[in-house]
Amino acid sequence: MRPRIVVFIPAHNEEKSIRDCLAGLGDQSLPKDIELDVYVIADNCTDRTEEKALEAGEEFHLNLKVLVTENNKLRKVGALNTAWKYLYGDVLDLYDKKLTPFQEFYKQSIKAILGMDADSRLAPNALTYLWDDLMSARNIGGVMAKYTMRMPKKKSFLSKDDVHYEEKIASGEYGGPISRWWTHQQKQDMASWLLDLQYRGGSTYVLGGQATLFRPEALQDVVDRNKLDGPWENESDVEDMLLTWQLQKSGWKTLISPHARCFVDAMRSYHTYREQRNKWKSGTVDLLTNRDLNIRTRHTGKLWRSQAKTFIDLIVRLIFISLVAVSLATDQFYWNWIWLTPIVIASILNMMLAIKTPMHRPIDVILATLLISPEIYLWVNLVTFSQVWLEKLSANSSNGWDKQYAAEAGKTRSKLVQGILFCIFILLIAAFCCFYFRDYLTSESVKTVIQPYLMAGWITLTCLTVFEMLCMLHQIWTLRGRHKA
Numbered sequence: 001m002r003p004r005i006v007v008f009i010p011a012h013n014e015e016k017s018i019r020d021c022l023a024g025l026g027d028q029s030l031p032k033d034i035e036l037d038v039y040v041i042a043d044n045c046t047d048r049t050e051e052k053a054l055e056a057g058e059e060f061h062l063n064l065k066v067l068v069t070e071n072n073k074l075r076k077v078g079a080l081n082t083a084w085k086y087l088y089g090d091v092l093d094l095y096d097k098k099l100t101p102f103q104e105f106y107k108q109s110i111k112a113i114l115g116m117d118a119d120s121r122l123a124p125n126a127l128t129y130l131w132d133d134l135m136s137a138r139n140i141g142g143v144m145a146k147y148t149m150r151m152p153k154k155k156s157f158l159s160k161d162d163v164h165y166e167e168k169i170a171s172g173e174y175g176g177p178i179s180r181w182w183t184h185q186q187k188q189d190m191a192s193w194l195l196d197l198q199y200r201g202g203s204t205y206v207l208g209g210q211a212t213l214f215r216p217e218a219l220q221d222v223v224d225r226n227k228l229d230g231p232w233e234n235e236s237d238v239e240d241m242l243l244t245w246q247l248q249k250s251g252w253k254t255l256i257s258p259h260a261r262c263f264v265d266a267m268r269s270y271h272t273y274r275e276q277r278n279k280w281k282s283g284t285v286d287l288l289t290n291r292d293l294n295i296r297t298r299h300t301g302k303l304w305r306s307q308a309k310t311f312i313d314l315i316v317r318l319i320f321i322s323l324v325a326v327s328l329a330t331d332q333f334y335w336n337w338i339w340l341t342p343i344v345i346a347s348i349l350n351m352m353l354a355i356k357t358p359m360h361r362p363i364d365v366i367l368a369t370l371l372i373s374p375e376i377y378l379w380v381n382l383v384t385f386s387q388v389w390l391e392k393l394s395a396n397s398s399n400g401w402d403k404q405y406a407a408e409a410g411k412t413r414s415k416l417v418q419g420i421l422f423c424i425f426i427l428l429i430a431a432f433c434c435f436y437f438r439d440y441l442t443s444e445s446v447k448t449v450i451q452p453y454l455m456a457g458w459i460t461l462t463c464l465t466v467f468e469m470l471c472m473l474h475q476i477w478t479l480r481g482r483h484k485a
Helices: 018-026 049-059 075-088 101-109 126-134 165-170 177-199 216-226 239-249 270-289 300-329 337-356 362-369 372-393 400-408 416-436 444-479
Strands: 004-011 035-043 063-069 110-116 120-122 140-149 211-214 253-264
Touching: 004 018, 004 075, 018 035, 018 049, 018 120, 035 049, 035 075, 049 063, 063 075, 075 101, 101 110, 110 126, 110 216, 126 140, 126 211, 126 253, 140 177, 140 216, 140 239, 177 253, 177 270, 177 337, 177 362, 177 372, 177 444, 211 216, 211 253, 216 239, 239 253, 239 270, 270 300, 270 372, 270 400, 300 372, 300 416, 300 444, 337 362, 337 372, 337 444, 362 372
Parallel strands: 004 035, 004 110, 035 063, 140 253
Antiparallel strands: 110 211, 120 253, 140 211
8 A cells, every 4th residue: 555644633513614624635735655545533513514524525536534423522532532443443342353454554554644623724735844844753753733823804894785694704704803803812822832932943842733743653652651542632621732741751752843834713702712721721730730640741841931930920910000009099109211121122022923923914013012912912811820720729620621612602601891890890999999098098107107018019020020021032032033933
């Protein structure tokens, strides 16, 4: 048999997106003498995913097969392992069925396995780039494409007289200003992450499930070493990160491709974004703190430093708000122009990131330079960070996949409006109290008591701000390179 690449695409009710995903595979130019086989796993589907996949496979001349799962309780992990067992056999089969000679030949012909999400699409030639990167060294276990979020088309381009208006809006292909803004923030966040990884040599602590090419021997190594029935485990909400750590523990390199690109869908609203990031961050914290898994990676220190950096971001803002509020209430606030230094540095950093983000818009660069978008986006992530650690410290566990699916399906609603109203209510009460008790708060006796605490707070804030400025200057230094997001 000729050597081949096989593609695993888990698809749960993806009738609207599966055609575009398969169209991207149909666009690929394959490496010389390599064949491509596509396996779509229609996972617990209640729509026409299977039918749409077969139609698209025929349309784009793909060698495609649909595997159907029923009552799969392991979601994406179960779907991926279903495809693995179909090709490599099921070690848990009670009858210990052996592969036929044809199946053995076929298994030996598989030189790479591409894991993809059904709502992602490879850019032209991406598969060739991934193949070349994977085959460049024997010890490379997986190579991930660089991800770029697809910007929704302007909703205003659609005529409301269009008979398919509601259908097109529901497809997610179009969006309003807010959804487009959210998409760019995620795109810029991803660009920052990719640029940082490339600056540090291209090694990654997570091979994203949207588009990663694996070496089959590396996946089999994970199965054998951990006594699994498939490479993917359900022990974490971030199964792709867990698999990456297991590959690294087994001595395999995990890299990002400098050239291959994959276009993925972003979360279009505050609520869906928060649930997705809550799942990601919660899964990361679980991996870092779960001693039962006994897995460490060369990136563990980096991940802990990232957690510490986010904590410092939160503390700096809380201290600053508290100090300014108390200083104003006690008439001890004094402006200093040196405070503009970290703001200017942050503005330069975010402007550079916005410019380096693929397919950016002028408005994105302007909002980034003014620090409007970065600060709003950061506060959303700080809220998520706080929620994740509070749940971790309180030992409350929740299923991140269930929450994300429920949010995307519109079964749950955001509490953003209630939160904003609550903050406004607290601010109004604080302002009223400061005004009502102004004579007491501005008296010399109160100032004398408060002044030492204010001084200690400003000194602490200054030290933390200097540290953050150094971090930003280092990031600006790394962005000067030729790397592309």
